[in-house]
Amino acid sequence: xxxxxxxxxxxxxxxxxxxxxxxxxxxxxxxxxxxxxxxxxxxxxxxxxxxxxxxxxxxxxxxxxxxxxxxxxxxxxxxxxxxxxxxxxxxxxxxxxxxxxxxxxxxxxxxxxxxxxxxxxxxxxxxxxxxxxxxxxxxxxxxxxxxxxxxxxxxxxxxxxxxxxxxxxxxxxxxxxxxxxxxxxxxxxxxxxxxxxxxxxxxxxxxxxxxxxxxxxxxxx
Amino acid sequence: xxxxxxxxxxxxxxxxxxxxxxxxxxxxxxxxxxxxxxxxxxxxxxxxxxxxxxxxxxxxxxxxxxxxxxxxxxxxxxxxxxxxxxxxxxxxxxxxxxxxxxxxxxxxxxxxxxxxxxxxxxxxxxxxxxxxxxxxxxxxxxxxxxxxxxxxxxxxxxxxxxxxxxxxxxxxxxxxxxxxxxxxxxxxxxxxxxxxxxxxxxxxxxxxxxxxxxxxxxxxxxxxxxxxxxxxxxxxxxxxxxxxxxxxxxxxxxxxxxxxxxxxxxxxxxxxxxxxxxxxxxxxxxxxxxxxxxxxxxxxxxxxxxxxxxxxxxxxxxxxxxxxxxxxxxxxxxxxxxxxxxxxxxxxxxxxxxxxxxxxxxxxxxxxxxxxxxxxxxxxxxxxxxxxxxxxxxxxxxxxxxxxxx
Numbered sequence: 309x310x311x312x313x314x315x316x317x318x319x320x321x322x323x324x325x326x327x328x329x330x331x332x333x334x335x336x337x338x339x340x341x342x343x344x345x346x347x348x349x350x351x352x353x354x355x356x357x358x359x360x361x362x363x364x365x366x367x368x369x370x371x372x373x374x375x376x377x378x379x380x381x382x383x384x385x386x387x388x389x390x391x392x393x394x395x396x397x398x399x400x401x402x403x404x405x406x407x408x409x410x411x412x413x414x415x416x417x418x419x420x421x422x423x424x425x426x427x428x429x430x431x432x433x434x435x436x437x438x439x440x441x442x443x444x445x446x447x448x449x450x451x452x453x454x455x456x457x458x459x460x461x462x463x464x465x466x467x468x469x470x471x472x473x474x475x476x477x478x479x480x481x482x483x484x485x486x487x488x489x490x491x492x493x494x495x496x497x498x499x500x501x502x503x504x505x506x507x508x509x510x511x512x513x514x515x516x517x518x519x520x521x522x523x524x525x526x527x528x529x
Numbered sequence: 530x531x532x533x534x535x536x537x538x539x540x541x542x543x544x545x546x547x548x549x550x551x552x553x554x555x556x557x558x559x560x561x562x563x564x565x566x567x568x569x570x571x572x573x574x575x576x577x578x579x580x581x582x583x584x585x586x587x588x589x590x591x592x593x594x595x596x597x598x599x600x601x602x603x604x605x606x607x608x609x610x611x612x613x614x615x616x617x618x619x620x621x622x623x624x625x626x627x628x629x630x631x632x633x634x635x636x637x638x639x640x641x642x643x644x645x646x647x648x649x650x651x652x653x654x655x656x657x658x659x660x661x662x663x664x665x666x667x668x669x670x671x672x673x674x675x676x677x678x679x680x681x682x683x684x685x686x687x688x689x690x691x692x693x694x695x696x697x698x699x700x701x702x703x704x705x706x707x708x709x710x711x712x713x714x715x716x717x718x719x720x721x722x723x724x725x726x727x728x729x730x731x732x733x734x735x736x737x738x739x740x741x742x743x744x745x746x747x748x749x750x751x752x753x754x755x756x757x758x759x760x761x762x763x764x765x766x767x768x769x770x771x772x773x774x775x776x777x778x779x780x781x782x783x784x785x786x787x788x789x790x791x792x793x794x795x796x797x798x799x800x801x802x803x804x805x806x807x808x809x810x811x812x813x814x815x816x817x818x819x820x821x822x823x824x825x826x827x828x829x830x831x832x833x834x835x836x837x838x839x840x841x842x843x844x845x846x847x848x849x850x851x852x853x854x855x856x857x858x859x860x861x862x863x864x865x866x867x868x869x870x871x872x873x874x875x876x877x878x879x880x881x882x883x884x885x886x887x888x889x890x891x892x893x894x895x896x897x898x899x900x901x902x903x904x905x906x907x908x909x910x911x912x913x914x915x916x917x918x919x920x921x922x923x924x925x926x927x928x929x930x931x932x933x934x935x
Contacts, residue, residue, distance in 0.1 A: 362830055362927045382835070390832035401827045401931060405547045415831040417536055466832065 310374060312338040312470050312502040313359055318368035320354050320525075328354040330525045332368070338469065339500040341493060343513035346522035352506045355522065356472045359504070360393045361385040373469060390419050394463025398475035400455040402447040402462075408434060408454075409443040412461045419466065433461035437491060453484035460491060470502045471495075477512065489515045537837075541844035548817065555806075555813045556853045559907055562803030563857025567895065567903045568864040569795040575865075575894035577788040581781050588777030589724060590757040592653070593764065595750040598773040605771035607747040615752060618766050620759035623652035626747040630737055632695040632711070632730075636685050640677075640695060643729045644737035644745075653751045654726065661689040661717030667735045670716045676727040678718035689718050697740055711740055803906065807914040810849055814842060814918035825922050826930025835923040842919035843912055850911025854904040861903065865893035 318332040328351045336342055344352050357363035359370055364379035371377070372392050378384045389395075394415075402411045413430035421429075434440050437457040447455055456476060463471045473492065477485035489512055496503050505516065513519050521528040545552045584590065595615070598605050607626065616624045627650070630642035643650075647663050650656065656663070656672075664670035673681065681687040693715060696708040713732075721727060738744050754763050760778045767774045818825065825838060833841075872892045 357928050360830070362931075386832060386834045389830060395830050397827075397931065401823065403824055403827070405543050414828075417533075417540065418831075418833045418837050420533060422532065423536060462831065 310338050311335050311371065312340070312373060313504070314371040315355075315359070316369050316371075318355070318358065318365050318370065320351070320358060320363070321366045328525050329358070329365070332522075332525075332527055334520055334527060336502060336504065338373075338502055339496065341496045341503045341515070341517045342505065343516035343519045344504055344506045344522065345508060345510065345513055345519055346528075347508070350522040351525040352522055353474055354525075356474055356504065356506055359470075360395055360472050361388040362395075390415065390466055392468055392470060394466060394468035394471045396456070396459050396463050396471060396473035396476045398478040400447070400452070400459050400479070402455055402458055404447055407444050407446050408439060408450065408458045411447070411458055412465055415462060415466050429465055430461070433464055434458070436464075436495070437461045451484075452480050453487060456480065456484075456488050457491060460488070460495070464495065464499075464501065468501070470504070473503065473505045475506055475508075477507070477509070485509070485512060537840050538844050538848070541841055541848055544817070544821075544841075544845055545848055551813055551816075552849060552852075555809045555849055556856055558809035559803070559806035559850060559853030559911060560856035560860055562799070562806035562910070563854055563903045563907045564860035564864060565802040566796070566799035566906060567858060567861030567899055568893070569792065569799045570899045570902075571861060571865045571893040571895045572868065573788050573792045573795065574896065574899070575869075575892050577784060578894055579892070580784045580788075584777060584780045584784070585757055587723075588780060589722075590760060590777045590781075591754040593752040593754060593760065593767070593774050593776040593778070595752060595767055596748070596773045596775065598771055600771075607750055607772065611770060611772065612747070612750060614770060615750060615767070618763060620755045620763050621752055622755050623649070623753040625649035625653040625751045626749070627751060628734070628737070628745045628748045630741065630745075632697050633708075634681065634685055634687070635694050635696065638681060638685065640730045641728060642732055642737060643726075644732050644734045645751075646734050650731065650751065653753045654722075657720040658717045659720045661715070664716050664731065664733050664736075666733050667739075668714075668733065669712060669736060670714045670733070672717045672719060672731040673715060674719050674727040674729045674731075675721040677730065678715075687715060689715050691715055803910055806853065807910040810846055810911055810914035811917060813849075814846060814915050815921065817845070818842065818918045818922045822925060822930045825925055826927045829925070829927040830931060838923050839919040842922050843915045846911045846915030846919075847908060850908040851904075853911065854907030857907060858900050858903050861899075862895055865895045868893045 313334070313336040315332050315334050318329055319327070320329040321327050332351075332355060344355065346352050354363065358365050359372070361377060361379070361384075369376055372388060377388060403414060406414060409427065409430045412433055413426040416426040416429065431440070431443065434443050437460055439454060439457050439461070442450060442454060442458075447458075450458070460471070460473075460476075463473075471492075476492070477488050480488060492503055492505070493515055495501055505512075507513060595607065597607055609626075612624060612626045615621060625645055627643050627645045630644060632640040632642055634640065647666060651663065658672075659675065661672070664672055678689070681693075685693070687693045691714070692712050695711045695713050697711050698706050698708050700706055719726065719731075752763070752767075754760050760776070764774045764776075764778060828838060828841070829835075869892050
């Protein structure tokens with residue numbers, strides 16, 4: 309099985325001298341459902357941001373689907389975010405002025421996809437996450453769980469093979485959290501989408517194929 | 530490609546819709562600026578148009594008077610060659626060269642003599658006689674302008690058909706003046722023309738040369754142009770020949786220069802208003818970028834390039850500019866309507882009917898060009914005002930923006 313994500317001796321040092329990551333070398337296979345755990349400040353989010361091309365490492369390299377990410381090439385990073393990696397955030401981070409369907413379709417706006425195609429793909433994904441009925445609702449008209457479902461659909465709309473979810477259930481009650489995990493797991497199984505989920509809830513980590521634990525910027529063996 | 534731009538435009542429209550009140554105030558800012566610029570142009574154009582129309586109606590605009598011109602110490606004389614060239618100039622229908630002289634009557638009334646060839650001056654001036662007839666070639670005959678005829682008839686009893694004595698002043702070798710008496714017959718009097726020919730004496734050129742015992746060069750050429758709109762090209766042609774042109778067209782030129790000067794002063798105020806409008810857009814957009822820091826971060830995280838973010842912000846500005854332009858044009862139009870409706874009685878009340886007649890029916894005049902210019906100005910100012918916030922938006926660090934740390 310090919311590697312979806314591979315990091316080699318990845319390090320990140322912030323301008324203030326704090327070392328967030330130190331020599332991280334991990335490999336995640338295509339279709340794996342991974343929990344990235346660790347205490348606050350252990351470097352989980354920084355690692356996610358670097359893998360997703362939102363941040364750059366100070367040393368080491370990252371390969372996505374076999375291609376090494378060139379962090380100096382803005383086009384390469386934009387292509388990474390458009391076509392390979394989708395994000396799901398703790399705060400859902402939907403665009404408040406857009407309804408559920410438009411939020412899901414929003415990333416395709418930047419990818420030269422026609423409106424008909426955008427709407428079609430958004431509708432399919434809303435059906436997949438069980439929100440067809442809520443397609444015309446604005447974010448503030450939906451519950452937290454529903455908003456996160458929309459966010460998952462949005463992360464998938466660009467046909468990304470990898471979804472990076474940073475504390476996706478951090479703002480949800482336990483019942484809804486379980487539903488969201490089940491949704492992500494079913495997407496993972498049905499579509500072979502690789503999931504890397506940052507969480508500090510060890511119970512939920514039990515849903516995952518594997519757990520990678522970080523401590524003080526290093527992988528706990 | 531166009532569909533994508535339209536999608537961006539729609540996206541921007543939704544963002545504006547979400548902050549209607551703030552956008553409305555910003556739109557008003559740019560609209561007032563556009564209305565000010567349009568109003569100023571419409572008013573100055575209206576006044577300019579009416580003033581020029583009045584000059585066209587009241588003055589003999591197609592008559593040009595040409596004189597020798599001196600520049601850099603060299604005087605360009607009017608020669609027969611130049612007169613022939615004038616005859617060949619496009620739009621020139623008649624040409625009458627002339628030289629000027631001065632006699633006086635026995636009672637010392639000054640007589641401004643214009644020596645011409647009868648047929649030529651008649652074609653240029655379209656002379657009309659209230660009494661008598663034109664002078665004959667080489668005869669000691671003269672024709673008086675209307676005002677001169679009345680004055681001399683009243684003061685000296687000279688009537689059409691009379692022979693009167695003109696005094697022609699000459700200077701001897703010692704520079705002492707002597708007045709030679711020349712009998713002249715007043716053969717006719719011109720009708721009222723409301724120009725300087727009312728005070729002139731017309732005489733045959735050959736006769737005038739004979740009286741002076743010398744062949745004088747031309748002092749001036751009177752030229753008739755076919756249409757008022759062709760006067761300026763003919764004037765340019767005359768200037769190109771090194772000669773100076775005078776006439777009622779100079780009033781139009783003066784009006785244009787005066788209105789241009791006024792326009793520049795007024796435009797400073799108009800542009801100031803527009804500048805304030807543009808500042809309002811900048812403020813609105815900077816605030817909007819700050820408020821949407823997280824949203825812009827997310828937009829970048831899901832695949833928007835920096836160019837996409839700039840586009841989203843600038844399209845919002847463009848829409849503000851378009852709406853502001855339309856509202857400004859409507860306000861400018863209302864301004865002209867109010868001015869044309871209320872302004873006229875106001876001018877009559879303050880300055881009297883005579884002055885108000887200058888303005889005809891339209892004090893302010895709105896042209897399609899002004900509407901287009903108003904729209905273009907609004908759009909350019911809006912885009913210009915959005916550049917800083919747009920670039921600022923792209924400088925956001927997506928990670929920090931999403932966390933809401935910026």
